[in-house]
Amino acid sequence: MNTEHSEWILAYLDGTISDEGMARLNAVLLESAEARAQLRSWAAADVRLRELAVDAAGAAVVRPGTRESQAGAGKSASWLDRVWLRGWRAPIAAGLAIGAAFTSVVWAYVAPPAAEAMQHVATLVADSFETGLAPGNGGVPQEFGTWGGDQAELATAGAGVVPRTGARMLRLRRSDYVGENSVLSHVGDQLQIIDLAAYRAAIGTGRVVAHAEAWFNQVAPGAGEEFAGGVTLFAFARDPRDYRSETWNAWYEGHLGLSGQQQERTDRDPATWERVSTRLPLPAGTRFLVVHIWINRTRPESTATPITFAGFYVDDVKAELWLRLAATVAAENAAQ
Numbered sequence: 239m240n241t242e243h244s245e246w247i248l249a250y251l252d253g254t255i256s257d258e259g260m261a262r263l264n265a266v267l268l269e270s271a272e273a274r275a276q277l278r279s280w281a282a283a284d285v286r287l288r289e290l291a292v293d294a295a296g297a298a299v300v301r302p303g304t305r306e307s308q309a310g311a312g313k314s315a316s317w318l319d320r321v322w323l324r325g326w327r328a329p330i331a332a333g334l335a336i337g338a339a340f341t342s343v344v345w346a347y348v349a350p351p352a353a354e355a356m357q358h359v360a361t362l363v364a365d366s367f368e369t370g371l372a373p374g375n376g377g378v379p380q381e382f383g384t385w386g387g388d389q390a391e392l393a394t395a396g397a398g399v400v401p402r403t404g405a406r407m408l409r410l411r412r413s414d415y416v417g418e419n420s421v422l423s424h425v426g427d428q429l430q431i432i433d434l435a436a437y438r439a440a441i442g443t444g445r446v447v448a449h450a451e452a453w454f455n456q457v458a459p460g461a462g463e464e465f466a467g468g469v470t471l472f473a474f475a476r477d478p479r480d481y482r483s484e485t486w487n488a489w490y491e492g493h494l495g496l497s498g499q500q501q502e503r504t505d506r507d508p509a510t511w512e513r514v515s516t517r518l519p520l521p522a523g524t525r526f527l528v529v530h531i532w533i534n535r536t537r538p539e540s541t542a543t544p545i546t547f548a549g550f551y552v553d554d555v556k557a558e559l560w561l562r563l564a565a566t567v568a569a570e571n572a573a574q
Contacts, residue, residue, distance in 0.1 A: 243262075243263060243266045243270070243273045243276070244276065246259045246260075246262060246263040246266070247263065247273075247276060247277050247280055248280075250263060258570060258573065258574060354562065354566065355563060355566070356447065356560040356561055356562050356563065357560065357561040357563065358558065358559075358560055358561075359437060359440055359446060359558075359559035359560060359561050360436075360437060360558065360559045361556070361557075361558050362432050362448075362527065362529075362557040362558060362559065363430060363432070363450075363529055363555055363556060363557035364555075364556050365385075365554075365555045365556075366401070366402075366403045366404045366406070366407075366553055366554050366555075367392055367401075367404070367406040367407055367408050367553065368404045368405065368406055370392065370406070371384065371385075372391065372392055373385035373386060373387070373390045373391065373392070373408060373428055374386030374387070375387075375388070375389045375390065375415055375416045376415055376416050376417065377415045377417075377418065378429060378431075378478065378479060378481065379429060379430065379431060379479075380479055382431055382432060382433050383430065383431075383432065384430065385408070385428045385429070385430050386428065386429060386430075387415060387426075387427040387428040387429045388410065388411075388412055388413060388414055388415045388418075388423075388425075388426045388427045388428065389410075389411045389412040389414065389415060389416060389426070390408055390409060390410050390411055390426070390428055391408075391409050391411060392406050392407070392408060392409070393406065393407055393408070393409040393551065394406055394407075397457045397508070397549050398457060398458075398508040398509070399455050399456070399457060399508045399549060399551055400509075401551075401553055402453050402455070402511045402553040402554050403553065403554055404553075407455075407551045407552065407553040408428065408551065408552045408553065408555075409549070409550065409551050410426040410428065410532075410533045410547055410550045410551070410552065411426070411546065411547060412426060412544055412545065412546050412547065413425055413426045413535070413544045413545040413546075413547075414544040418544075423544045423545065424534065424535045424545055425532050425533065425534045425535075426532060426533045426545070426547060426550070427530060427531070427532045428530075428531050428532070428552070429528055429529065429530050429531075430528070430529045430557075431477075431478055431479060431526060431527075431528050432526065432527045432528075432529065432557070433525070433526060434520075434524060434525055434526060434527055434559075435525065437559060438525070440559070440561055441520050441522060441524050442522050443522070443561075443564075444521070444522045444567075445561055445562040445563075445564065445567055446519070446520045446524075446559055446560070446561055446562075447517055447518065447519050447520065447559070447560045447561075447562060448471050448473070448517060448518045448519075448520055448527055448557065448558070448559055448560075449515065449516075449517040449518075449556075449557070449558050449559075449560060450469050450471050450515065450516055450517070450529050450555070450556065450557040450558075451469065451513060451514065451515035451516075451554075451555070451556050452467070452469050452513075452514055452515075452531045452552050452553075452554065452555040452556075453511040453512065453513050453514075453552065453553050453554045453555075454467030454502070454504055454511065454512050454513075454514060454533070454550070454551070454552055455504065455508060455510070455511045455512070455550075455551045455553070456504050456508065456533075456547075456548075456549055456550045456551065457508050457548055457549035457550075458506050458507075458508060459506060459548070460548070462537060462538055463535065463537060463538070464503060464535070464536045464537040465503070465504050465533055465534065465535050465536065465547075465550060466502060466503045466504060466533070466534050466536055467502060467504055467512060467514055467531070467532070467533050467534075467550075467552065468502075468514055468531070468532050468533075468534060469514045469515065469516050469529075469530065469531055469532075470516065470530040470532070471516060471517070471518040471527065471528065471529060471530070471557075472527070472528035472530065473494045473518060473520050473521055473524040473526070473527060473528075474494060474524070474525065474526040474527075474528065475494055475523045475524065475525050475526075476525075476526075477525075477526055478526055478528055494520075494521040494523055494524055502514050503536070504550075508549075511553065519562075520559075527557070529555070529557045531552050531555060533547060533550045533552075535547075
């Protein structure tokens, strides 16, 4: 199979896709089941080749959207995989990972990795967990600017892991929130919802890009266990707290944009931290941003009970808004 979108898919996978190519690829993926199937197949092969290369050579891999990726490789299923397994796996517009074979969200509203001069608009999150405010453990947080999700707690140095900065870090404890007890869960999540009303004018230009990053670490995993830490951004017009009583599928049906779910396999050295970053060009109608950090146990396969993580930590989470230069956007539009 060799089509025009084949070239865009290859460019995405090797990190060379242009803004114009990314926009065209997203448009094709929204309309073409054939293109989505091709992307799933090629991405799965790309991921497996990367894993084999790293396993064989111990080399660092740089993935699209994570130019500072450190040692470790491998991608895995998204945080909502347990929800899709409850009975809904159909492809949906704006991008999602599907099935165990295709292991990374890579389409729709994913920014190309090329470096670009941009103007800093605002720092939304700069959290090294030093305030002492405990994360929520009851699912989607109901207050802006606070962490909430699966069971987690603040932690200090211990078991060979020292906070990357300061005296505290966030420990992700379980793959379910209090009262959920999902038998399909192998991902522990924490979310923060941000009201972007103050930046409505800038976002309305269509030139604002959200960027997020976090640092991950763990105690030495057990034999045969592998984990990966990840960061995702969601853009919403509707307040995402409204979805609390609905199925998680509503997140995918209701959002305006979804960044690539960038993740890195954590190494087995608790003395080192792995950085993960992602970015999302915000649609003009965006009012709310969700910063999503998570840990995924990629091996062994999911068990019939939620996972209790022996020791997995996050620190130095950052989220920012950047404004693309008008001249850059005008030049791109003129070239189309």
